[in-house]
Amino acid sequence: MRTVFDPAELSAGRFYRLLTATVVPRPIAWVSTVSALGVPNVAPYSFFTVASTAPPVVQFTSVGRKDSLRNIEETGEFVINIATVPLMEQVNATSAGFAHDVDEFARVGLRTEGSERVHPPRVAESPASIECTLHRVIEIGDSFVVMGDVVAVTVRPDVLADDGAPDFAALAPASRLGRTEWGLTPQVRRLDRPEI
Numbered sequence: 001m002r003t004v005f006d007p008a009e010l011s012a013g014r015f016y017r018l019l020t021a022t023v024v025p026r027p028i029a030w031v032s033t034v035s036a037l038g039v040p041n042v043a044p045y046s047f048f049t050v051a052s053t054a055p056p057v058v059q060f061t062s063v064g065r066k067d068s069l070r071n072i073e074e075t076g077e078f079v080i081n082i083a084t085v086p087l088m089e090q091v092n093a094t095s096a097g098f099a100h101d102v103d104e105f106a107r108v109g110l111r112t113e114g115s116e117r118v119h120p121p122r123v124a125e126s127p128a129s130i131e132c133t134l135h136r137v138i139e140i141g142d143s144f145v146v147m148g149d150v151v152a153v154t155v156r157p158d159v160l161a162d163d164g165a166p167d168f169a170a171l172a173p174a175s176r177l178g179r180t181e182w183g184l185t186p187q188v189r190r191l192d193r194p195e196i
Contacts, residue, residue: 012142016063020046021178025186028083028176029060033071034120035100040112041067042104042123043090044083046176047143049152056150057135063143065128067100072146076134077118079083080148083128085172085184090125092182117151128166 007015020026029048033041045068047061058080062069072078083091093108105112105121112121115131122129132148139145159169168188175183 013140017178020176022178024177024181025175026177028091028174029058030080030081030083030123030126031060031068032079032105032120032123033068033077034075035071036074037065037101039101040103040105040111040121041071042081042094042108043068044095044176048080049066057147058130058132058150058170058181059145059147061143061145067098069137069144069146070100071120072134073137077120078132078134078146078148079118079120079122080130080132081123082128082171083174084127085174085192087123087125087181091174115152116154127152127159127171145156 005015005018010018026046027048029045031043031045043066045060045062047060047063051057051059057166060080068078090108090110094104094110098104098107104110105123111124113124115122115129118131118133122131130148131152131154132150135147135149137144137146155166159166159170161168161170169185172185174185177183
């Protein structure tokens with residue numbers, strides 16, 4: 001026997017909490033942008049994934065219209081910084097509802113670092129980043145799916161494995177779970193894909 005939750009019978013907030021406690025763990029896109037007036041912004045989004053590999057496109061969802069979305073629509077550029085376990089407190093601090101004219105990097109004590117191909121800065125403390133230009137924004141209900149064409153991926157050498165890709169343990173990504181819960185970097189088990 002299971003408990004059945006019908007979205008038509010629950011408030012949007014209650015169903016949001018149900019979904020975010022069920023779809024776990026979720027990687028965090030720590031999105032850095034710059035407003036049309038030049039104000040840097042950084043904020044975490046836990047509805048984040050790869051949309052396509054050829055061409056390379058990543059996506060995150062903004063529940064509601066927030067500063068990151070406005071800045072991306074104004075400038076056409078953004079950076080996804082990888083949120084890591086050592087940076088969890090600062091990632092969480094950037095989720096506060098700061099005013100549009102507040103430099104969130106400065107407010108929470110983060111350093112900026114110039115990006116390679118786009119104007120918004122990277123989070124210097126983050127070991128990896130994905131630089132994007134706007135592909136499209138899709139409005140769905142109360143949310144906005146932001147899709148970005150990947151123009152560069154940057155990774156610190158100390159987190160690269162011998163095969164040239166980031167080492168999961170060295171990257172130490174954090175994740176979001178339900179409620180106020182955060183996920184630490186989990187144990188890893190390797191399984192080869194079956195061959196038929």
